[in-house]
Amino acid sequence: MRALVQTVSRASVTVDGAIVGEIKDGLLVLVGVTHDDTPAKAAELARKTWELRVLEDRSAADLAAPLLVISQFTLYGDARKGRRPSWSAAAPAEAAEPLIEEYVTALRARGATVETGRFRAHMLVESVNVGPCTVLLEL
Secondary structure, three states, rough: EEEEEEEEEEEEEEEEEEEEEEEEEEEEEEOOEEEEOOOOHHHHHHHHHOOOOOOOOOOOHHHHHOOOEOOOHHHHOOOOOOOOOOOOEOOOOHHHHHHHHHHHHHHHOOOEEEEEEOOOOOOOOEEEEEEEEEEEEEE
């Protein structure tokens, strides 16, 4: 699994003209799933995300900062050959969706306030990156 974590002053996700998730002063997390990922990896990635010290050397756990989690299969895009990325390293939706849900559940079990996008929907994601600070976590 991969998570691209950004510190944000605000972030939101809109589907079909309606905001389905929105946070202020927290973390925007884009999460990708590959073929060999497991619920245990999802739980470990959630722990790392929640405890990552990127908010002025403090973690979301320290500050009770909210998270906006967006499924992002394109984190496994490979554009080393040609101009058209390959998505073959990304897990199919049927395998990825339960692991994204496991990741969100594990964050909430740790006390996190989590907003989400909508799986398989065309989403408009808006954010204001603070710092800017962007970190790639990978298991």
